[in-house]
Amino acid sequence: MPTLSRIPFLYALCLFMSFPVIANTEDGFDELDALLNMPLDSLADTKVVTVTKTSLSLSDVPASVHVITAKEIERSSARSIADVLVLAPGLHVTKYSDYDWTISARSKNQGENNTLLVMIDGRSVVNPLYSGVNWDTLPVSLDNVDHIEVVLGPVGTMWGGNAVNGVVNIITKDAESAPKAQVSASVGNYDYREYKAHHNIQLNESTHLSGYIELLNHSPFTDEDAHLKELRDLKVQTERFGLRADYQNLQDTVSIQFGGIRSREDYQWLTYTPAFLDPASYQDDYDAFITEMNSQELFAGIQYLHEKSDGDQWENQVWVTYSDSDSTNEPASFTRIDLDSRYTFNTQDWGILTLGANVRIIDEEYAQFSEQEQYLSPYVRTIEEHEFLNESYGLYANWTINLTESTEVTLGNRWQHTNITEELYSQPQARLLQKLTDNQRLWMGWGRSVITPARLELDSQFQENYSCSSCGYYDPATGNVYDKPVNGTIGPVDYLQAYKYLGNRDLEMESVDTYEIGYRYWQHNQFQFSVSLFYSQHDNVRAYQNQGGFVYISQDHSNGAIGTVIHDMYAQLIDPLSQETMGGELSMQWQPINVLQVNANYSYKTIKGECSGSVCGSNDLPILDLENTPNHYATLHLMWDIHPTLWVSSVVNYVSASKPDDKLVAAYQSYGEDYLVWPELVTLDMSIHWQHKPTWPSIKISAENLGNDQVKEYSEQFNPFANGTQYYAELSWSFI
Numbered sequence: 001m002p003t004l005s006r007i008p009f010l011y012a013l014c015l016f017m018s019f020p021v022i023a024n025t026e027d028g029f030d031e032l033d034a035l036l037n038m039p040l041d042s043l044a045d046t047k048v049v050t051v052t053k054t055s056l057s058l059s060d061v062p063a064s065v066h067v068i069t070a071k072e073i074e075r076s077s078a079r080s081i082a083d084v085l086v087l088a089p090g091l092h093v094t095k096y097s098d099y100d101w102t103i104s105a106r107s108k109n110q111g112e113n114n115t116l117l118v119m120i121d122g123r124s125v126v127n128p129l130y131s132g133v134n135w136d137t138l139p140v141s142l143d144n145v146d147h148i149e150v151v152l153g154p155v156g157t158m159w160g161g162n163a164v165n166g167v168v169n170i171i172t173k174d175a176e177s178a179p180k181a182q183v184s185a186s187v188g189n190y191d192y193r194e195y196k197a198h199h200n201i202q203l204n205e206s207t208h209l210s211g212y213i214e215l216l217n218h219s220p221f222t223d224e225d226a227h228l229k230e231l232r233d234l235k236v237q238t239e240r241f242g243l244r245a246d247y248q249n250l251q252d253t254v255s256i257q258f259g260g261i262r263s264r265e266d267y268q269w270l271t272y273t274p275a276f277l278d279p280a281s282y283q284d285d286y287d288a289f290i291t292e293m294n295s296q297e298l299f300a301g302i303q304y305l306h307e308k309s310d311g312d313q314w315e316n317q318v319w320v321t322y323s324d325s326d327s328t329n330e331p332a333s334f335t336r337i338d339l340d341s342r343y344t345f346n347t348q349d350w351g352i353l354t355l356g357a358n359v360r361i362i363d364e365e366y367a368q369f370s371e372q373e374q375y376l377s378p379y380v381r382t383i384e385e386h387e388f389l390n391e392s393y394g395l396y397a398n399w400t401i402n403l404t405e406s407t408e409v410t411l412g413n414r415w416q417h418t419n420i421t422e423e424l425y426s427q428p429q430a431r432l433l434q435k436l437t438d439n440q441r442l443w444m445g446w447g448r449s450v451i452t453p454a455r456l457e458l459d460s461q462f463q464e465n466y467s468c469s470s471c472g473y474y475d476p477a478t479g480n481v482y483d484k485p486v487n488g489t490i491g492p493v494d495y496l497q498a499y500k501y502l503g504n505r506d507l508e509m510e511s512v513d514t515y516e517i518g519y520r521y522w523q524h525n526q527f528q529f530s531v532s533l534f535y536s537q538h539d540n541v542r543a544y545q546n547q548g549g550f551v552y553i554s555q556d557h558s559n560g561a562i563g564t565v566i567h568d569m570y571a572q573l574i575d576p577l578s579q580e581t582m583g584g585e586l587s588m589q590w591q592p593i594n595v596l597q598v599n600a601n602y603s604y605k606t607i608k609g610e611c612s613g614s615v616c617g618s619n620d621l622p623i624l625d626l627e628n629t630p631n632h633y634a635t636l637h638l639m640w641d642i643h644p645t646l647w648v649s650s651v652v653n654y655v656s657a658s659k660p661d662d663k664l665v666a667a668y669q670s671y672g673e674d675y676l677v678w679p680e681l682v683t684l685d686m687s688i689h690w691q692h693k694p695t696w697p698s699i700k701i702s703a704e705n706l707g708n709d710q711v712k713e714y715s716e717q718f719n720p721f722a723n724g725t726q727y728y729a730e731l732s733w734s735f736i
Contacts, residue, residue: 045057045525046058046059046067048061048065048067048149049122049149049169049171050065050119050149050151050155050167050169051063051065051151051155051158052158052352052354052398052400052410053122053158053315053342053344053354053356054313054344054352054354059439059441059520059522060408060433060435060441061433061443062408062410062431062432062433062443062444062445063151063152063153063155063431063443063445063516063518064090064151064152064153064516064518064530064532064534064585065149065150065151065152066088066089066090066149066150066152066530066587066601067147067148067149067150068084068085068087068088068147068148068150069147070145070146070147070173071639072087072599072637072639073142073145073148075637075639075647075649075687075689076637076649076651076685076687077649077651077685077686077687077702077703077704078142078685079142079186079194079728080101080135080136080142081135081138081140081142081145081148081170082095082101082103082135082136083095083101083704084142084148085103085148085150085168086635086651086653087599087601087635087637087651088148088150088601089152089585089586089587089601089602089603089633089635090105090106090150090152090166090585090603090633091103091104091105091150091166091603091633092104092105092109092629092630092633092655093653094109094655094713094714095713095723096713096714096718096720096721097220097221097222097223097720097721097723098190098218098219098220098221098222098236098721098723099136099218099220099236099265100135100136101135101136102135103116103133103135103168104116104165105152105165105166106152106153106165106166106514106534106536106581106583106605107165107538107581107605107607108607108626108628108629109629111718112130112132112456113132113133114126114130114131114132114162114451114452114454115162115164115165115166115451115512116133116162116164116165116166116167116168117155117159117161117162117163117164117166117167117168118133118138118167118168118170119159119167119168119169119170120138120139120140120169120170120172121169121170121171121172121257121301121303122169122303122317122340123299123301123317123319123321123338124159124162124338125138125139126162126452127323127330128334128336128362128364128390128454128455129330129332129334129454129455129456129460130454130456130457131161131162131451131452131453131454131456134295136238136263137238137261137263137295137297138170138261139240139242139259139260139261139297139299140170140172140240140242140259141196141198141212141214141240141242143179143182143184143196143198143212144172144173144178144179144198144210144212144242145170145171145172145173146171146172146173146174146177147171148168148169148170148171149167149168149169149171150166150167150168150169151166151167151169152165152166152532152534152585153165153166153445153447153514153516153534153536154427154429154447154448154449154512154514155167155447155449156414156427156429156447156448156449156450157396157398157412157413157414157427157428157429157447158396158398158412158414160358160392160394160396160414160416160427160452161392161416161449161450161451161452161453162449162451162452163449164449164450164451164510164512165512165514165536172244173210174208174210174244174246174255175200175208175209175210175244175245175246176200176202176208176210176246177200178198178199178200178210178212178244179198179199179200179210179212179734180198180199180200180734180736181198181199181734181735181736182196182197182198182199182732182733182734182735183195183196183197183198183732183733183735184196184730184731184732184733185730185731186728186729186730186731187728187729188726188727188728188729189724189726189727189728190218190219190222190724190726191217191218191219191235192217192218192219192726192728193215193216193217193218194214194215194216194217194730195214195215196212196213196214196215197212197213197214198210198211198212199211199212203245206247206248206249207245207246207247208245208246209243209244209245209246210243210244211241211242211243211244212240212241212242213239213240213241214238214239214240214241215237215238215239216236216237216238216239216240217235217236217237217238218235218236219232219234219235219236220234220235220236220265220266220267221721222721222722222723222724222726223710223721223722223723223724224710224722224724225722231268233266234266234267234268234290235265235266236263236264236265236266237263237264237265238261238262238263238264239261239262239263240259240260240261241259241260242257242258242259242260243257243258243259244256244257244258251306251307251308251309252304252305252306253303253304253305253306253307254302254303254304254305255302255303256300256301256302256303257299257300257301257302257303258299258300258301259298259299260296260297260298260299261296261297262294262295262296263294263295263296264292264293264294265292265293265294266290266291266292267290267291267292267293268288268289268290269288269289269290269291269377269378270286270287270288270289270377270378271286271287271289271376271377272285272286272375272376272377272378272465272467272496273285273286273287273376273467274375274467274469274494274496274564275469275494275556275557275558275561275564276494276496276554276556276557276564277372277556279556279557279558282469282558285467285468285469286467293325293326293327294325294326295323295324295325295326295327295330296323296324297321297322297323298321298322298323299319299320299321299322300319300320301317301318301319301320302317302318303315303316303317304316304317310346311346311347312343312344312345312346313343313344313346314341314342314343314344315340315341315342315344316340316341317338317339317340317341318337318338318339319336319337319338320335320336320337320338321334321335321336321338322334322335322336323336326367328377328379328380328381329379329380329381329462330381331366331367331369331380331381332364332365332366332367333364333365334362334363334364334365335362335363336360336361336362336363337359337360337361337362338358338359338360339358339359339360340356340357340358341356341357341358342354342355342356342357342396343355343356350401351399351400351401351402351408352399352400353397353398353399353400354396354397354398354399354412355396355397356395356396356397357393357394357395357396358392358393358394358396359391359392359393359394360390360391360392360393361389361390361391361392362389362390362391363387363389363390364387364388364389364390364455365386365387366382366383366386366387367386368382368386369382374463374498375463375465375496375498375566376465377465378464378465379462379463379464379465380462380463380465381456381460381461381462381463382460382461382463383455383459383460383461384459385459388455389419390418390419390420390455391418391419392416392417392418392419392452393416393417393418394414394415394416394417395414395415396412396413396414396415397412397413398410398411398412398429399411399412405435406434406435406436407432407433407434407435408432408433409430409431409432409433410429410430410431410432410433410445411429411430412428412429412430413426413427413428413429414426414427414428416450418452418453420453420454420455420458421453421458421509423509425450425509425511426448427447427448427449427450428447428448429445429446429447429448430445430446430447431443431444431445431446431447432444432445439521439522439523440519440520440521441519441520442517442518442519443516443517443518443519443520444515444516444517444518445515445516445517446513446514446515446516447513447514448511448512448513448514449511449512449514450509450510450511450512451509451510451511451512453507453509455503456503457503457504457507457542457573458503458504458505458507459503459505460503461500461501461502461503462500462501463498463499463500463501464498464499464501465496465497465498465499466495466496466497467494467495467496467497468494468495468496469494469495469557469558469560469561470492470493470494470558470560470561471492471493471494471495472484472492473492473493473495473565473567475551475565477551482562482565490562491561491562492560492561492562493557493561493562493563493564493565494557494558494561494563494564494565495564495565495567496564496565496566496567497567497569498566498567498568498569499569499570499571500568500569500570500571501544501571501572501573502547502570502571502572502573503572503573504572504573504574507540507542507573507574507575508539508540508575509540510538510539510540510541510542510575511538511539511540512536512537512538512539513536513537514534514535514536514537515534515535515536516532516533516534517532517533517534518530518531518532518533519531519532525591526590526591526592527588527589527590527591528587528588528589528590529586529587529588530585530586530587530588531584531585531586531587532584532585533582533583533584534581534582534583534584535580535581535582536580536581536582537578537579537580538578538579538580538581539578540575540577540578541575541577541578541579541609541626542573542574542575542577543573543574543575543576543577543615543622544571544572544573544574545571545572545573545574545615546569546570546571547570547571547572548569548570549567549568549569549570550567550568551565551566551567551568552565552566552567552568553565553566554566574613574615576611576612576613576615576616576622577609577610577611577622577623577626578609578610578611578612579607579608579609579610579626580607580608580609580610581605581606581607581608582605582606583603583604583605583606583631584603584604585601585602585603585604586601586602586603587599587600587601588600588601594641595640595641595642596638596639596640596641597638597639598636598637598638598639599635599636599637599638599639600634600635600636600637601634601635602632602633602634603632603633603634604631604632604633605629605631606631607626607627607629608627609622609623609624609626609627610623611623620663621663621664621667624660624661624663624664625664625676627661628658628659628660628661628664628676628678629658629678630655630656630657630658630678631656631658632654632655632656633654633655633656634653634654635651635652635653635654636651636652637649637650637651637652638650645690645691645692645693646688646689646690647688647689648686648687648688648689649686649687650684650685650686650687651683651684651685651686652682652683652684653681653682653683653685654681654682655678655680655681655713656680657677657678657679657680658676658677658678658715659677660676660677664676668717671716671717672716674715674716675715675716675717676715676716676717677715677716678714678715679711679712679713679715681708681711681713682707682708683704683705683706683708683711684705684706684707684708685702685703685704685705685706686702686703686706687700687701687702687703688700688701688702689701694734695734696733697731697732697733698731698732698733699729699730699731700729700730700732701727701728701729701730702727702728702729702730703725703726703727704725704726704727705723705724705725705726706725707725708725709724709725710722710723710724711723
């Protein structure tokens with residue numbers, strides 16, 4: 001288990017490696033400066049669109065915003081969007097296996113996290129089933145990403161539901177800027193293989209076209225535990241492709257995109273074979289086998305922007321998305337249409353006013369299971385209404401007013417109606433920006449956002465099953481003990497247990513109110529610093545309440561048993577909890593010399609839970625579980641250009657261990673002391689890249705999770721896989 005004592009060693013290693021970099025810059029410094037062209041973009045020159053849907057200088061955005069550039073992505077050793085996000089403050093990025101992540105912003109990290117909105121070019125990529133994100137199947141090429149905008153706090157006024165604790169907007173390169181005639185191949189341990197091809201062409205003076213295709217193969221886990229030895233041959237195969245056409249003529253810009261992803265995962269599955277179904281031929285409790293889980297997503301969209309000479313803008317977006325999965329946890333297909341239209345009035349007298357409307361229609365279709373099938377899998381999700389047309393309509397307005405030459409106020413609101421709940425809800429915001437000096441900004445704000453209601457929590461049932469022949473069983477209703485016929489027991493039984501987690505149509509809408517204050521400072525393109533503090537109140541937080549159970553008796557059974565017990569147990573979602581979260585983020589970017597860039601960030605958060613209603617009583621375990629989260633997060637990213645042909649980079653990421661309350665630990669004492677503790681993590685990733693000339697192939701060698709092999713990033717209660725140290729080499733060549 002890594003400890004804090006290892007952090008100084010890792011920092012020392014990074015500093016040691018930087019010495020030859022500085023030494024190499026003493027001679028020919030001016031030449032390197034011209035060749036590398038590495039200066040940081042000034043905050044005033046960096047443009048972001050996620051906060052207001054219009055392009056603003058990062059320096060003048062009254063919100064906590066961080067931009068991850070294409071250069072930082074390239075030099076992070078990351079091979080996925082999820083891994084890249086450790087570079088942003090305020091995010092808790094946690095890896096469950098070699099293709100599963102969960103990411104949270106300013107809240108507790110959990111498997112079905114739905115308080116972070118994730119978009120690609122403004123198109124939501126959340127899963128409609130639970131309003132969360134499947135990070136392993138994002139249909140975007142990392143090589144095609146221009147930058148990633150991370151907004152912390154509520155942005156529901158502009159984007160609607162799930163823009164609650166943060167927004168991640170992945171901005172791809174336009175067709176002209178996309179890689180040209182580029183192919184690459186990567187190989188690494190744990191059966192990692194990745195092949196890519198990218199190209200762009202100019203059709204005429206106003207039109208560019210780009211496209212890519214990628215193929216990825218790897219093991220589903222890097223855990224080397226002995227019990228996984230027989231599963232080493234399992235594979236995950238992912239294919240991505242994308243096409244983009246951009247047209248620009250005078251005041252009009254049109255972008256058309258089409259792409260998709262398909263994922264095929266080998267995994268070990270089983271079917272329970274309880275004896276009472278066929279006692280004559282019964283042999284085993286279950287039949288284990290290797291199968292394949294498939295999921296895919298296809299999307300197409302068009303974006304149109306008209307910019308008038310007076311500064312007004314009119315933008316329209318249309319997206320059509322189809323996705324499906326045959327997993328028993330997500331057995332559904334979705335066809336989604338997203339329409340968004342906005343007009344921005346840009347006047348000196350009245351400030352900037354944006355008026356917009358959006359429509360989202362999702363045709364949902366869920367798989368059907370017979371009553372018998374529901375008991376024969378380890379887990380399965382069912383829903384009564386298998387076909388549903390999910391409709392959502394919204395209107396929004398956002399107004400930025402210049403009170404003085406140095407003071408701006410932003411006021412906005414969104415009114416959204418959804419037919420899932422037949423409710424109309426609003427998401428207002430108020431923000432203030434004060435320009436202290438030419439290179440200093442102070443901002444503060446308040447906003448309210450809601451979590452988009454999903455059918456998972458309202459209508460679905462998730463069922464976990466367990467089957468055992470000739471087992472012991474205690475009947476609480478009668479006090480009878482069924483076990484081997486000793487000590488007065490009656491005799492063993494065949495036991496089939498089903499734990500059913502039920503949705504609830506009476507749940508109230510989850511809402512989060514957040515108050516923020518922040519400060520920015522920058523010194524040209526050499527140094528940038530920002531700090532933000534926040535307090536949020538999250539109401540109607542979900543929890544499961546036990547609803548009791550039912551026991552059924554069957555006379556059919558296996559040899560050695562006296563009968564079969566079918567035990568159904570129920571828990572239903574309720575919303576008695578609330579939480580107060582407070583904390584802050586620090587971010588710094590520094591370029592002491594042109595060939596060295598240092599990025600660092602630190603985040604802190606703490607959660608205080610409360611419970612109301614009869615369900616609370618003397619049981620405060622749901623509150624204590626809500627509060628059990630790491631408090632400290634930090635990342636250090638160093639990028640060195642040793643020579644115009646050679647660069648080296650490293651990323652150190654730290655997450656503190658959680659400290660669960662003694663009552664919570666005592667409740668789970670039988671599982672061990674560390675069962676609930678989120679472990680302390682210190683990870684080190686490094687890359688070295690060499691390219692003799694721009695026309696030559698480039699070679700990149702990377703290592704992830706150095707010095708921390710076989711570490712688990714989740715607490716043991718989630719049964720996580722361990723993540724091993726991974727190495728890979730990439731050969732890339734641009735022919736033109």
